[in-house]
Amino acid sequence: MLNAAVGRAARTPISPRQATGLLLYRNYLAYRRAWYIFLSGFLEPVLYLFSIGVGVGALITGFEFNGETIPYAEFVAPGMLAASAMNGTIMDATFNFFFKLKYNRLFDQMLATPLSTMDIARGELSWSLLRGGIYATAFLVIMVAMDLVSSWWALLVVPASLLIGLAFGGVCMALTTFMRSWQDFEYITLATMPMFLFSATFFPVTAFPVGLRWVVECTPLYRGVVLCRELTTGALSWGSAVSVVYLVAMGLIGLVVVRRRLDKLLLT
Structure with a gap:
């Protein structure tokens, strides 16, 4: 009777919402005693804000943005917020995802339950979004405390940061499924560092030549920076609507690729 009950439970399908909740709870249990790890990706943009936004801002009057002149610190801060959301998402979507996939084989164990590869992809991406959202919310509080917010539209910055996390989380998880070793993650750094420096984070995109400007405007961090700044x-x-559609499409495409790659890696 016990074996029959266990067999019925194992065959019982669960809804996507239940599966995502289970994976979020699992990751919460794994991280609750290591909360200080979350600070690693959050402090870097904050330090940049104080050193460049405030320090250099004392030497620069400001920049024109969408027809309005704003102080330099107010120009840089939204870029740092977008970078904070990016950092928070990438940490879990790359290194932690790779460890679960290749080393402790956690996903293989999950597939012995009613969970599917899409459940795993959706749950891991949701956890990455949660981390990026926490970073962005804390950063927004710092911006409000420093009087770097001039519009009530800023309340939508947290949902916007989730879109940034969706884009980077989906794509980075998809790329991680192709990684062979820890050394391959240098390619992630090689891509994210130039975006952090040149995606209109510290100066307007109009400073670039026309050809290079088009390239920058196609990067996900630029779309996130502009959306948060607006x-x-x-x-x-x-451009706000363009950024939203761009980030959502990028994240959903990445999610589909992750599911297919997990099917290939874990089910064949």
């Missing part, structure tokens, strides 16, 4: 300054434009 929300915190209230200088909204049609």
Whole structure:
């Protein structure tokens, strides 16, 4: 009777919402005693804000953005917030995801339950979004305390940061399934560092030549930086809608690739 009950439970399907909740709870249990790890990706943008946004900002009057001149610190802060959301998502979508996939074989164990590869992909991406959202929310509080927010539209910065996390989390998880060793993660750094420095984070994109400007405007961090800057300054434009569609599409495409790659790696 016990074996029959266990067999019925193992065959009982669970909803996507239940599966995502289970994976979020599992990751919470794994991290609750190591909360200090979360600080690693959050402190770097904060330090940049104080050193460059405030320090260099004392030497620069400001930049024009969507027809309005704003102080330099107010220009840089949304870029740092977007970078904070990116950092928080990438940590779990790359290194931690790779460890679970290749080393402790956690996903193989999960597939022995009613969970599917799509459940795993969705749950891991949701956890990455949660971490990035926490970073962005804390950073927004710092911006408000420093009087770097000039519009009530800034309340939408947290959902915007989740879109940034969706884009980077989906794509980075997809790329991680192709990684063979820890050394391959140098490619992730090689891609994210230039985006952090040149995606209109510290200076307007108009400083670039036209050809290079088009390349920068196609990067996900640029779309996230512009979206956050438009929300915190209230200088909204049609570019806001373009950024939202771009980030959502990028994240969903990445999620589909992750599911297919997990099917290939774990089910064949």
